[in-house]
Amino acid sequence: MDYKLLLDTAVMAGEILLESGAETWRVEDTMLRMLRMSGLKTADVLALTTGFVVTLDDPAMDSMTVMRSVESRATDLNRIHAVNQLSRDFCEGNIDLDALFHRVRDIYRAKSEIKKNLLAMMATTAGFAIMFGAGFYEVLASALAGFISGIGVYGGKKAGMQSFLVNCIGSFLLAVTSILCVHYLPGTMDLNVIIIASIMPLVPGVAITNAVYDTLHGDYISGAARMLEAFVTAAAIAIGVGLGMLLLRPLVR
Amino acid sequence: MRIAGEIILKSLGAWVAIWGFSRLLNAPKKLECYTAGVGMIGWAVYLIVEVFNDGILMKNFLAAVAVALVSQAMARHFKAPVILFVIPGILPMVPGAGMYRIVYSIVMGPENMVGTYLLETATAAGAIALGIFLGEALQKVFFYEFHR
Numbered sequence: 001m002d003y004k005l006l007l008d009t010a011v012m013a014g015e016i017l018l019e020s021g022a023e024t025w026r027v028e029d030t031m032l033r034m035l036r037m038s039g040l041k042t043a044d045v046l047a048l049t050t051g052f053v054v055t056l057d058d059p060a061m062d063s064m065t066v067m068r069s070v071e072s073r074a075t076d077l078n079r080i081h082a083v084n085q086l087s088r089d090f091c092e093g094n095i096d097l098d099a100l101f102h103r104v105r106d107i108y109r110a111k112s113e114i115k116k117n118l119l120a121m122m123a124t125t126a127g128f129a130i131m132f133g134a135g136f137y138e139v140l141a142s143a144l145a146g147f148i149s150g151i152g153v154y155g156g157k158k159a160g161m162q163s164f165l166v167n168c169i170g171s172f173l174l175a176v177t178s179i180l181c182v183h184y185l186p187g188t189m190d191l192n193v194i195i196i197a198s199i200m201p202l203v204p205g206v207a208i209t210n211a212v213y214d215t216l217h218g219d220y221i222s223g224a225a226r227m228l229e230a231f232v233t234a235a236a237i238a239i240g241v242g243l244g245m246l247l248l249r250p251l252v253r
Numbered sequence: 254m255r256i257a258g259e260i261i262l263k264s265l266g267a268w269v270a271i272w273g274f275s276r277l278l279n280a281p282k283k284l285e286c287y288t289a290g291v292g293m294i295g296w297a298v299y300l301i302v303e304v305f306n307d308g309i310l311m312k313n314f315l316a317a318v319a320v321a322l323v324s325q326a327m328a329r330h331f332k333a334p335v336i337l338f339v340i341p342g343i344l345p346m347v348p349g350a351g352m353y354r355i356v357y358s359i360v361m362g363p364e365n366m367v368g369t370y371l372l373e374t375a376t377a378a379g380a381i382a383l384g385i386f387l388g389e390a391l392q393k394v395f396f397y398e399f400h401r
Contacts (some may be wrong), residue, residue: 024335026334039384042374055388056322063374066261069380075279076278076279077275077278077279077280077281077336077340077341078280078281079279080336080337081281081333083333084333084334085332085333088332097327104380104381108366117276117277119273120272120273120274120277121273121277122267122272122273122278122282123270123272123273123276124273124277125270125273125274126266126269126270127266127267127269127270127271127272128266128270128345129261129266129347130265130266130267130269130270131263131266131267131296131345132260132263133263135261161372173355196350196353198349199349199353200270200274200350201273201274201277202351203349203350203352203353204349204352205344205347205348205349205350205352206344206347206349208347208348208349208352208374208378209347209348209378209381209382210382211378211379212378212379212381212383213382213385213386215382216383216386219326230352231352231356232357233352233358233361234352234353235356237353238353238356238357238359238361239356239358239360240358241353241357242360242361243266245361
């Protein structure tokens with residue numbers, strides 16, 4: 001077996017998983033399973049939220065160690081699913097190393113693209129508004145706010161801004177939209193419900209839950225890193241909404 | 254009767270919300286309906302528990318256990334990693350709004366609410382994580398016994 005190729009494949013798989021927001025234990029587990037197929041004496045992985053180190057060693061050869069750091073992370077369930085499927089096939093012996101390498105490389109090269117999915121954004125915010133028991137006009141206003149903030153978020157990402165700034169812009173836009181909606185649309189509406197429903201796509205709920213989950217799993221470093229990530233994201237959103245509120249203070253009753 | 258109707262309506266809302274969110278998270282196309290279904294079941298359990306017990310801990314915990322069990326079953330059926338169903342599933346009850354409220358009250362006030370929100374959010378996040386943890390453990394204990 002070509003150990004170098006195996007190591008490269010495992011590293012690519014790990015990078016995809018980490019970029020797609022998989023848990024660190026899954027990253028470690030997937031890479032270890034692949035590397036153990038080599039039958040070498042030592043195969044070990046240390047994955048953190050921001051990168052990983054992986055090593056492959058045997059008395060009969062020089063040890064190989066690779067380090068990678070991962071800069072951007074966004075949840076992409078499809079890529080996690082694809083890599084998981086491939087590693088499962090490989091470990092059950094359904095595909096050989098060459099096939100695995102080429103397929104993993106295909107996923108790796110097809111970088112997760114920025115999807116303009118404004119319809120999904122609207123469905124999410126409107127759905128959350130219904131979930132929180134909002135009235136008809138409030139649901140409409142949330143859908144509109146989700147749409148507008150979606151435009152801001154995608155525009156920001158396209159321009160290559162930091163995620164902190166992107167979240168600020170998105171939440172600023174949604175705050176302005178919902179304040180205007182409450183002011184100009186007929187009927188009495190609760191501004192709080194609309195804002196809470198429309199920040200849901202941006203808000204770090206999964207991050208904070210994963211932080212606790214990772215900590216329970218014994219991954220203390222990842223847990224702490226995710227917790228910090230959650231607070232920074234929440235700060236960006238609060239600043240954006242706060243700015244919108246300050247700007248349109250006369251309209252807020 | 255009114256409460257039942259409200260629960261059904263809100264659960265349908267959860268389905269719509271999680272369908273959209275699954276799109277945003279780029280879930281596999283053919284599984285979108287099911288991930289949304291997991292979210293709907295979780296929120297329904299949450300609302301039903303809320304009728305009997307108003308505490309934050311219980312409703313989040315039981316809903317998370319339900320999500321974990323349903324997700325495990327679906328993951329087994331579709332041969333997909335559990336995380337694919339768990340993340341969309343917990344989205345309805347996940348304390349994202351709480352995180353926002355904490356920082357918002359730090360930035361804009363009133364500052365004396367920060368502690369309350371912090372405690373609420375930590376409790377909810379802890380309860381959900383614990384619920385998923387327990388759901389996984391339960392499933393491992395029982396399912397493997399049955400199918401050996």
